[in-house]
Amino acid sequence: MGTTFALLGAASAALFAGVGSAIAVGRAGQAAAGAVTEDPSLFSKVLILQLLPGTQGIYGLLIAFIALGRIGIMGGTLPGDDVALGLSYFAACLPMAVVGLISALQQSKASVAAIALVEKRPDQFGKAMIFPAMVETYAILALLISILAINGIPA
Amino acid sequence: MSDKQYIYAVARIRAKEMHLLTGGFMEQLIAAKSPGECLQLLLDKGWGDGQVNGVDRFEEILSIERKKTWDLMDELMDDLSPFDVFLYSNDYHNLKAAIKEVCTGTDYEGIFISQGTIEPEVIFKAIEERDYSLLPERMRPVAKEAFDTLLHTRDGQLCDIMVDKAALEAIYEAGYATKNPILSLYGELTVVTADLKTAVRAQRTGKDMAFLKKSLAPCKTLDINALMAAAVDSFDAIIKYLSSTKYADGAEELKKSPSAFERWGDNLIIRAIRPEIHHPFTLGPLAAYVLARENEIKTVRIVLSGKINDMPEDSIRERVREMYV
Numbered sequence: 001m002g003t004t005f006a007l008l009g010a011a012s013a014a015l016f017a018g019v020g021s022a023i024a025v026g027r028a029g030q031a032a033a034g035a036v037t038e039d040p041s042l043f044s045k046v047l048i049l050q051l052l053p054g055t056q057g058i059y060g061l062l063i064a065f066i067a068l069g070r071i072g073i074m075g076g077t078l079p080g081d082d083v084a085l086g087l088s089y090f091a092a093c094l095p096m097a098v099v100g101l102i103s104a105l106q107q108s109k110a111s112v113a114a115i116a117l118v119e120k121r122p123d124q125f126g127k128a129m130i131f132p133a134m135v136e137t138y139a140i141l142a143l144l145i146s147i148l149a150i151n152g153i154p155a
Numbered sequence: 156m157s158d159k160q161y162i163y164a165v166a167r168i169r170a171k172e173m174h175l176l177t178g179g180f181m182e183q184l185i186a187a188k189s190p191g192e193c194l195q196l197l198l199d200k201g202w203g204d205g206q207v208n209g210v211d212r213f214e215e216i217l218s219i220e221r222k223k224t225w226d227l228m229d230e231l232m233d234d235l236s237p238f239d240v241f242l243y244s245n246d247y248h249n250l251k252a253a254i255k256e257v258c259t260g261t262d263y264e265g266i267f268i269s270q271g272t273i274e275p276e277v278i279f280k281a282i283e284e285r286d287y288s289l290l291p292e293r294m295r296p297v298a299k300e301a302f303d304t305l306l307h308t309r310d311g312q313l314c315d316i317m318v319d320k321a322a323l324e325a326i327y328e329a330g331y332a333t334k335n336p337i338l339s340l341y342g343e344l345t346v347v348t349a350d351l352k353t354a355v356r357a358q359r360t361g362k363d364m365a366f367l368k369k370s371l372a373p374c375k376t377l378d379i380n381a382l383m384a385a386a387v388d389s390f391d392a393i394i395k396y397l398s399s400t401k402y403a404d405g406a407e408e409l410k411k412s413p414s415a416f417e418r419w420g421d422n423l424i425i426r427a428i429r430p431e432i433h434h435p436f437t438l439g440p441l442a443a444y445v446l447a448r449e450n451e452i453k454t455v456r457i458v459l460s461g462k463i464n465d466m467p468e469d470s471i472r473e474r475v476r477e478m479y480v
Contacts, residue, residue, distance in 0.1 A: 027160075030166070031165070031166040031435070033163055034162070034164065034167040034170075035166050035167075035169070038166075038167055038170030038171070039170060112162055112166075112435045112436070113433075115166060119170050120169060120170075
């Protein structure tokens with residue numbers, strides 16, 4: 001049971017953050033395609049804005065790897081029937097899973113708006129990038145807490 | 156429908172908005188020394204198809220611009236039906252034209268407008284053969300009633316007001332049916348401005364309550380009973396009623412001149428849609444773009460007609476509408 005909870009935590013981090021990023025990158029991709037249809041020279045600029053909400057998926061993957069390593073799935077001792085230990089891993093992965101999902105979806109909205117900004121004022125690309133990047137802060141904070149929590153669980 | 160997202164389409168519209176005419180450009184048009192210079196400014200801006208040229212063919216250039224807008228919408232949207240609200244007025248115009256042609260047995264060249272939800276030929280056939288089932292359900296009763304009225308009374312104005320009222324009701328219902336705020340607002344404001352214009356015209360020509368009842372379409376933001384009562388009373392009563400509504404600023408324009416009031420009505424719609432310039436996901440920016448294009452085509456027509464008829468710059472300027480961008 002302990003192993004199951006621990007695995008559920010690792011899978012959630014990869015799953016929810018990944019789903020969030022997939023939807024978000026898809027959404028920003030539609031806007032980027034619209035922008036490039038009208039002005040192909042914007043490709044490199046809008047590509048960066050499209051990729052910004054993709055990072056949550058990577059953070060989720062990172063947390064899943066760390067958790068799996070600590071749990072012992074990739075070699076080591078499994079939590080076995082230690083439910084408290086399993087739940088601890090589950091709880092430690094939650095920040096990345098939940099914040100990853102929500103921040104990716106919200107960041108995609110900022111990215112779509114930033115793509116519109118770049119379409120109208122290509123010279124303001126630097127400023128346009130800052131708006132979606134602000135949302136990234138919260139994904140990074142969640143990543144940090146998940147890493148600290150996983151590493152803080154006594155093996 | 157209101158939840159559907161149009162991210163790709165809106166991104167393309169954002170780029171297209173860069174090519175809309177601005178207030179500054181309109182000033183340039185007004186300041187042009189001749190209609191030819193005016194037209195050249197538009198051609199330089201990319202208007203027309205590069206082949207049609209000449210002041211005498213400016214209506215063709217405007218038609219090309221209108222077609223460009225609708226071709227773009229056709230490309231961007233799987234289903235254009237939410238925009239029926241913009242096209243119904245053309246359908247009902249064609250209905251009036253068909254009724255008049257059939258009743259008088261005269262062929263008026265160029266009377267039909269091609270951009271509608273129903274082909275003009277279908278409308279004409281329905282009237283000619285009295286086969287109203289060819290028409291959409293909403294149009295059948297008014298088509299029959301207006302045709303019979305014109306046939307029996309020969310009162311063209313009565314026929315027109317019947318069809319015009321039906322058109323307003325169709326636009327109003329179609330606007331709210333989309334559940335899109337911008338299209339609902341368009342439906343509402345179209346009825347409001349049309350009702351106010353009709354009420355003023357009826358008051359000036361001394362029409363009675365029966366006429367007003369046949370002409371004014373109901374809407375949410377005007378009490379048409381109060382408006383009708385004011386219209387049979389006096390011009391000042393209309394001003395007083397209008398001042399008590401949310402459209403109080405229109406009362407000032409109404410006092411100035413009919414053209415100032417008409418301009419106020421168009422500006423009201425453009426101001427209402429302007430926030431759409433910042434919305435990234437919904438149908439709103441597409442609808443706003445269509446309205447913005449229609450508005451600039453109308454304004455260019457006003458300026459060019461003014462130039463062709465040697466109107467003074469100030470007279471043209473007071474008729475020029477606000478631009479979306």
